[in-house]
Ligand SMILES: Nc1ncnc2c1ncn2[C@@H]1O[C@H](COP(=O)(O)OP(=O)(O)O)[C@@H](O)[C@H]1O
C-alpha cells in the first residue's frame with residue numbers, strides 16, 4: 047500500500063508563499079476590529095485635545111473637581127478592599143463545602159449575571175432614609191425609635207462604596223475559587239506532612255499559588271470600581287456625590303449644549319489608568335505556566351468547617367441578591383412605594399402598565415434582539431480571533447496587534463467607551479447615531495474580550511491533538527474546524543454565548559450614553575422611569591430584566607454546566 | 615530511489631536560550647521499511663516526527679517522497695499535513711470524542727474524497743485488521759485504552775497512506791497489553807508492508823519492531839542500523855548505555871598492567887593496540903560473581919566488595935564496589951547457589967566477565983567510538 051505514488055510535482059507549488067495569503071486574510075479580519083476598538087479611543091483623545099486642550103484646564107480647574115477625584119478614588123479603593131476581603135473569605139469557605147453542598151459554589155457568582163441596576167434599585171428600596179424597608183425595620187429598635195429617617199442613608203458615599211463592593215466581591219470570588227480549584231491537594235498535604243500548620247500552609251503554599259488569581263481578580267475589581275457608573279448615578283445625585291464617570295455623563299447630558307470635549311477630558315485619567323492596569327497585569331502574568339498545577343484531585347483543605355462556610359455563603363447571597371430582589375418584587379407589586387408593606391394591595395397593575403406602554407415594550411424587545419444579534423456576531427469573531435491567537439504561529443506581529451486590540455476594551459470603562467462610541471458614530475463615515483445599529487456595534491465591541499477569552503479557553507482545553515489528527519488524516523483547515531473543532535466546542539461555547547446574551551440584555555452604562563429617543567433598551571428606560579420618580583413601574587422594569595436574565599442563566603447552565611462562569 | 619528522503623533537516627525553537635531540537639538530520643527510508651527513532655526524552659524524536667507530518671515547520675532542510683517535495687526551505691515549499699497522504703498514531707490516540715469508531719476510522723477516507731460503499735468496505739476491513747469490527751458503533755469514551763489504541767491504528771491505516779507515523783503509541787498501555795499490541799503491530803507490518811516511522815524511548819520496543827533503528831542524541835542520529843547491529847555493536851558509549859550496557863569500567867594499561875579504576879585486572883587481561891586508556895561497557899546480566907578467582911577461570915576478573923544485594927524474583931541484583939566504581943551484576947536466582955544468596959554488604963567478591971560480551975570505547979575526547987580490544991595471554995595462572 048505504501049508504494050502508492052503521488053503524481054509528481056502536482057501540488058508542490060503550494061508553497062510557503064501561502065503565508066502571504068494567510069497574512070492578508072488575517073489583516074482583513076484584524077483591521078475592522080482595530081477600527082471598532084481604537085477609533086472610539088482616538089476620537090476621544092482628539093476631542094479632548096481640540097482647542098489647544100482647553101477642556102482639560104477648564105474641567106480639572108473646577109472647584110469641585112478635587113472632591114470628585116477623591117470620591118472616585120475612594121469608591122475604587124474602598125470597594126476593592128471590601129471585595130478582596132469578602133471575596134477571599136468566600137472563596138476559601140467554598141472549598142470547605144462538603145461534597146453534597148458543592149453546588150452552592152455557584153451562588154456567590156449570581157451578582158455578576160444579575161442586572162446591577164436592579165440590585166442598586168433594590169438597595170434604594172431597602173435603605174433610602176425614609177421609606178426604605180430596612181430602615182423602617184431598624185427604627186423599631188429601642189435606641190433608634192426616636193428617628194423619623196435613617197439610620198442609614200443609602201445616598202451617601204460610604205453606602206455607594208459598600209453596595210459596589212458587595213457586587214465586586216462576586217468577581218474576586220470567581221477568580222479566586224478558580225484559583226483554589228487548580229491547586230492540587232497533594233501539594234497542600236505535602237506541606238502539612240513537611241511540618242507546616244494551617245496558617246503556615248496558607249501563607250507559604252496556598253497564597254503564593256493563588257497569586258495570579260488574586261492579582262487578576264484584584265485588577266478586574268479595581269477597573270470596575272474605578273469605572274463604576276450605575277451606583278453613583280442612581281444614588282449619588284441626591285446628596286451631590288460625584289465621581290468622574292458621572293461628571294462625564296453630566297457633561298454630555300446636563301449641559302446645553304452638550305460638551306463632548308469636557309466629557310473626553312474627564313475620561314482621560316480613567317482611560318490611562320485602565321489601560322495601564324490591563325497592560326500591567328498582562329505583563330505581570332505573562333508567564334503563568336509555572337503557576338499551573340496539573341492533575342490530582344482539586345484542592346480540599348484538611349479541616350472541614352462546613353457550617354461556617356454555608357452560613358457565610360448564604361449571608362452573602364442574602365445581602366447581594368435575595369434582599370434587593372425581594373424589595374424590588376414588593377415594590378413592583380405595590381401601587382406605590384412606602385415604608386409599610388401592604389400585601390393586601392399587591393397586584394400586577396405595574397406590569398400591565400408596563401406592557402401597555404409602547405416605549406417600554408419596544409425597549410424590552412430591542413434589548414433582546416440586539417443582544418441576540420451581537421452574540422451571533424461575536425461568536426464567529428471570537429472563534430477566528432482565538433484561532434489566530436492560538437494557532438497562527440507564523441504571524442507574530444498580527445497576533446500581537448490582535449491580542450492588544452482584544453485586551454484593550456477590558457481596560458476602558460463602559461462610560462468612557464460610551465463617549466467614544468458617541469463621538470465615532472455621530473459623524474461620517476459611519477453615521478449610526480439614532481439607529482439601533484449603534485447599540486449593536488457598541489455591544490460587539492464591549493464583548494470582544496469575553497468572546498475571545500471563552501473561545502481560547504475552550505480551544506486550549508481541547509488541546510492540539512484532535513486538530514492535528516484531523517490534519518494528518520487529510521482534512522484541511524476549514525474541514526477540520528467544521529467537523530472537529532466546532533462540534534467539540536459546542537457545549538462550552540453554547541453556555542458562554544447564553545451568558546454573553548444575559549450580560550448584554552442588562553447592559554446599562556454604554557447604552558445610556560449612546561441611546562437616542564428612538565433607541566431605548568431596558569436599562570435606559572429603567573433610568574428614565576427612575577428619574578421621573580415612578581418607582582413601582584421602575585421596579586416592574588427591573589423585574590422583567592431580572593426574569594430575562596434568569597432565563598438566560600438557566601439556558602447557560604443547562605448547556606455549559608457551572609463551568610460557563612470560568613471564562614469571564 | 616528511496617521512498618522518503620530527508621536532507622539537512624534543522625529545527626530550532628525560540629526561547630532563552632533557543633533549543634535546537636533537531637540538528638542537520640540526513641536519512642532515507644525505503645518503501646515498506648519500519649524505522650524506529652530511539653532515544654531518551656527530549657532528544658528530538660517527536661519534533662522529527664512532526665516535521666515529517668508537516669505539523670511543525672523545520673527551519674531548514676528538505677523532505678521529499680518519491681518525486682514529490684514535501685518540504686524545502688530553500689524553495690520555500692511546505693506542504694500542509696493534509697496534502698502529504700500520511701497516517702499518524704498519537705500518544706493520546708486523539709480519537710475524536712464526538713464521532714463513533716466508524717466515523718473516526720472513516721474520516722481519513724472522507725477527507726481524501728473516498729465515499730459511499732467503497733469507503734464503508736474499507737472501514738470494515740481496517741477495523742477487522744485490528745480486531746475492532748464489533749466496536750464500530752461505539753464512541754471512544756466507551757472503549758478501553760487498548761481498544762482506543764487499535765482504533766487509532768485502524769484510522770491511520772485505512773487510507774493506505776504513503777507513510778505512517780507513530781509517537782510512542784504504546785506508552786499509555788500497561789506492560790502486558792503493551793507486549794500484545796507490539797506483537798500485533800509487528801504482524802500487521804509483515805502483512806501490509808506499510809512504511810513507518812515509530813518513535814519510542816523503550817529499547818526493547820525498538821529492537822522488536824524495527825527494520826532499522828536510529829538512536830538519537832540531542833537532535834542527531836548517533837547510530838542507524840539493524841536492531842542486531844545496534845544491539846551487538848553499539849557505535850558509541852552513548853548507544854551502548856542506552857541499549858543496556860550500563861556497567862562502565864574505565865581501564866588503563868600502564869607498564870604492562872591493566873587496571874580498572876585502580877584495581878588490577880586478572881585472568882583474561884584486555885588490551886588495545888592503539889589505546890592505552892579505554893572504557894569497557896558490559897551488561898549486568900553478563901557479569902559473574904564468585905568467592906575467589908578459581909571458579910572464574912577463563913574470564914576477565916577484578917576483585918571488589920559487595921555493597922548490597924537485592925532479591926528480584928527470578929534474579930538477584932548485586933551491587934559491587936570495584937575501586938571507585940559501582941558495578942551492577944544481575945545473576946539468575948534459580949541457578950544461584952547458597953553462597954550468592956547469602957551475600958551481604960562488605961563481603962569480598964570477585965567479578966568476572968567473558969571478554970566477548972564486553973564492548974570497548976575510546977575516550978570522550980575521541981568521540982567515545984567503538985574500538986577493538988584483545989585478550990592477552992593469561993597472566994599468573
Ligand atoms: N513547542 C516547543 N517549544 C519549545 N521547545 C520545544 C517545543 N517542542 C519541543 N521542544 C524542545 O525540543 C527538544 C526536543 O523535544 P521533543 O522532540 O519533544 O523530544 P522527544 O520527543 O524526543 O522527547 C526538547 O528540548 C524540547 O524541550
Ligand SMILES: [Mg+2]
Nearest residue numbers: 656659660661
Ligand atoms: Mg516525544
